[in-house]
Amino acid sequence: MSEPIEQAEQAARAEQAEPRSLTRSETEWQRVSPRYIPVDMIGTLVFGAIATTAGFLPFWFGWREGWFIGAGLALIFIITLALTPRRVRSIGYLLRDDDLLFRRGIMFQRFVAVPYGRMQLVDISRGPIARAFGLAELKFVTAAASSGVLIPGLPLAEAERLRDHLVAVAETRRAGL
Amino acid sequence: MTDPHQAGDAREQAAPARPLARTDFADGEWHRLHPATPLFRGGIAFVAIIGVLIVNLRDRLIALFVGADDDDFVNGGDLESDAIDYLVREQLVLVALLAGIGLLLLIIAGFWLSWRVHMFRITDEVVEVRSGILFRTNRKARLDRIQGINIARPFVPRLFGAAKLEITVAGNDASVPLAYLRGTDADALRRDILLLASGAQRPAAAPDAVGAAGAAAVGSGEGIGGMLEQRAAELLAPELDVEVAQPQSVVRMNPGRLIGSTLLSETTIILVAMLIALTVFIAITGELGLLLAMFPGLIGLGGFLVTRITRSLRYSIASTPDGVRVGFGLLSTTNETLPPGRIHSVKVSQPLLWRPAGWWQIAVNRASRSSQNGAAGQQQTTILPVGNLDDVRAVLRLLLPEVATDEATPALEQGILGRDVDGGWIVSPPRARVLRWFSRRRNGYLLGPTAVLLRTGAIWRSLTVVPLTRTQSVAVRQGPVLRALRLGEVHVHTVAGPIVPAIGALDRLDAMRLFDDVAAASVRAARGDTSHRWRQA
Numbered sequence: 129m130s131e132p133i134e135q136a137e138q139a140a141r142a143e144q145a146e147p148r149s150l151t152r153s154e155t156e157w158q159r160v161s162p163r164y165i166p167v168d169m170i171g172t173l174v175f176g177a178i179a180t181t182a183g184f185l186p187f188w189f190g191w192r193e194g195w196f197i198g199a200g201l202a203l204i205f206i207i208t209l210a211l212t213p214r215r216v217r218s219i220g221y222l223l224r225d226d227d228l229l230f231r232r233g234i235m236f237q238r239f240v241a242v243p244y245g246r247m248q249l250v251d252i253s254r255g256p257i258a259r260a261f262g263l264a265e266l267k268f269v270t271a272a273a274s275s276g277v278l279i280p281g282l283p284l285a286e287a288e289r290l291r292d293h294l295v296a297v298a299e300t301r302r303a304g305l
Numbered sequence: 306m307t308d309p310h311q312a313g314d315a316r317e318q319a320a321p322a323r324p325l326a327r328t329d330f331a332d333g334e335w336h337r338l339h340p341a342t343p344l345f346r347g348g349i350a351f352v353a354i355i356g357v358l359i360v361n362l363r364d365r366l367i368a369l370f371v372g373a374d375d376d377d378f379v380n381g382g383d384l385e386s387d388a389i390d391y392l393v394r395e396q397l398v399l400v401a402l403l404a405g406i407g408l409l410l411l412i413i414a415g416f417w418l419s420w421r422v423h424m425f426r427i428t429d430e431v432v433e434v435r436s437g438i439l440f441r442t443n444r445k446a447r448l449d450r451i452q453g454i455n456i457a458r459p460f461v462p463r464l465f466g467a468a469k470l471e472i473t474v475a476g477n478d479a480s481v482p483l484a485y486l487r488g489t490d491a492d493a494l495r496r497d498i499l500l501l502a503s504g505a506q507r508p509a510a511a512p513d514a515v516g517a518a519g520a521a522a523v524g525s526g527e528g529i530g531g532m533l534e535q536r537a538a539e540l541l542a543p544e545l546d547v548e549v550a551q552p553q554s555v556v557r558m559n560p561g562r563l564i565g566s567t568l569l570s571e572t573t574i575i576l577v578a579m580l581i582a583l584t585v586f587i588a589i590t591g592e593l594g595l596l597l598a599m600f601p602g603l604i605g606l607g608g609f610l611v612t613r614i615t616r617s618l619r620y621s622i623a624s625t626p627d628g629v630r631v632g633f634g635l636l637s638t639t640n641e642t643l644p645p646g647r648i649h650s651v652k653v654s655q656p657l658l659w660r661p662a663g664w665w666q667i668a669v670n671r672a673s674r675s676s677q678n679g680a681a682g683q684q685q686t687t688i689l690p691v692g693n694l695d696d697v698r699a700v701l702r703l704l705l706p707e708v709a710t711d712e713a714t715p716a717l718e719q720g721i722l723g724r725d726v727d728g729g730w731i732v733s734p735p736r737a738r739v740l741r742w743f744s745r746r747r748n749g750y751l752l753g754p755t756a757v758l759l760r761t762g763a764i765w766r767s768l769t770v771v772p773l774t775r776t777q778s779v780a781v782r783q784g785p786v787l788r789a790l791r792l793g794e795v796h797v798h799t800v801a802g803p804i805v806p807a808i809g810a811l812d813r814l815d816a817m818r819l820f821d822d823v824a825a826a827s828v829r830a831a832r833g834d835t836s837h838r839w840r841q842a
Contacts, residue, residue, distance in 0.1 A: 148791045150783050150813055226828040235785055241824035242778040245831050271475070271672065272777035272798035274805075303831035304646070305450075305475055305672050305775075305800070 157220030164281025176205030245303035331497035333428040339485040343416035448502040452673035455641040475672035499627035504838030558620035566691035569658040646836020649775040649799040654767035670802030708756040720768040737810040773830035781820035
């Protein structure tokens, strides 16, 4: 019954909100190191090579029409590789007054806001490739498994500074479970 | 068989201490559990083993007295018969008997020793348990981290007046069980622990009503006859103490509704479908082999339904000063107290088949996992297995007193039954119809002063309430499909549980607004939250 109003509202909204994505007003995002791009690409390459090889197995074992499995996998990994720089550039975090804002993804956008007081622990971990590039990843863990704040590609010194900062702020804003 | 006496003696010894409102368990000293604990824990298995032995030796015993033919030894295992024949032949019966008795004594000594070293204490800060003979364990739990206290009375211990108290803290397998205690002690101990945990000063509040009731109950226990009488009284007593909760704050289960709701559940439908399929199959093929194959499954399903009903009988939810108390069970009873602020989200939902009857169920997310199963046989997350709208209102008020206030009632009603934007709800825009075919006008949210309400589903209706003091984080997401429709989805993260609070197919601006508002409001709410010390002003 409120259909005309809704349509008008919709039209108005469509005008004022031209972008379809979740654009935000924040501009001063902290970005991850550009050195993370090769790290991510090497990881994708290794995994992609293994998966593609496995995908071609039916073809090599005599299933002539089976080539499309391996080829499809190869295509997916090539596209992933090509998009890696953009994807890495989309990762960002922002230390606001009371919470940590984290974003990632271009095709699948995700923004998370975690109050500092909800922190249960902070994890810094380094894989072999990331270590070769002097990078580390920082994980902010809350009581909810789905929070999923994982900031990759931080230079080690910065990751440690960020960790100490987060722990200090969490202590002053401590909240229960 | 000596244990009832033992328990009775111990009870009479404890009787003089009764009139005190506080148990002396919470005095910070080490205490032992109920003397009959080994019997309840290992004894049942022990009796079962002896039973199996007797059944296996039955034929031999009969043969011994009646003198049957050797051909009749079909049931007795060959191994057993041979072993006994061997013993008789070699005249080792006496040795074997002595060895058996020795083993028995050793086992009893082991049980006794493990009871001796199993001790617990409750101080102002922690509850601590140590146990084990060879592998010692020591477990401490902070009182202000308690997520719930559960008192379970399995059928056999219940006959002896014993109960199991379990203190749960956040996390998997994070509970401190005290099994077993005397039933009245368990109730009093729970009250004391909650009092200590609540942050109230020790001498300040000591409700003597229950203490007096306990004393009266013990007072009647004179001799064995009196003791039996008292056991019977305990067994038949109403599951919920009248003194603990005000009658107007109690929600009870109607047995007819319970049976009806179980019959209208998915399990029953599967059962009926299986029966029909089976009948048709047998009628067509005339083959009975399938019946045998399906039989265990059918029995299992039927058993599940019966258990569900018997466990949920005498269900009650009540408000106490120290939180919500959920109790249920006919033969084995369980009741659990959830202190305030331990409920991370609440979901009111309605299975499709319950719709004509107007029944609803309520589930919660909580940080602890109790080892005790809930009323429906699953984890204790279903707080109200079935109830009508009045029950739902009352239970919401009990679970989230700061959210379900009088002013919030219309909003909650809208959340349960309503649709469209009435009452300030924000729903999906018309273009979301592609994704929410029937529920487009219902799919929405409302951010209240103390909670965020998420309303979904027109066919399977549900309302999720997440108190802002308990949200861990909030996320807004958009994939390619939502992007094409200029929509977004919002997830409110809470501790893991059956509820995943999320709302999809919102206008992207609404989604962003909800995200920002929840992020800001939850920071504010967490700052003013004192529920871990709920009685401390």
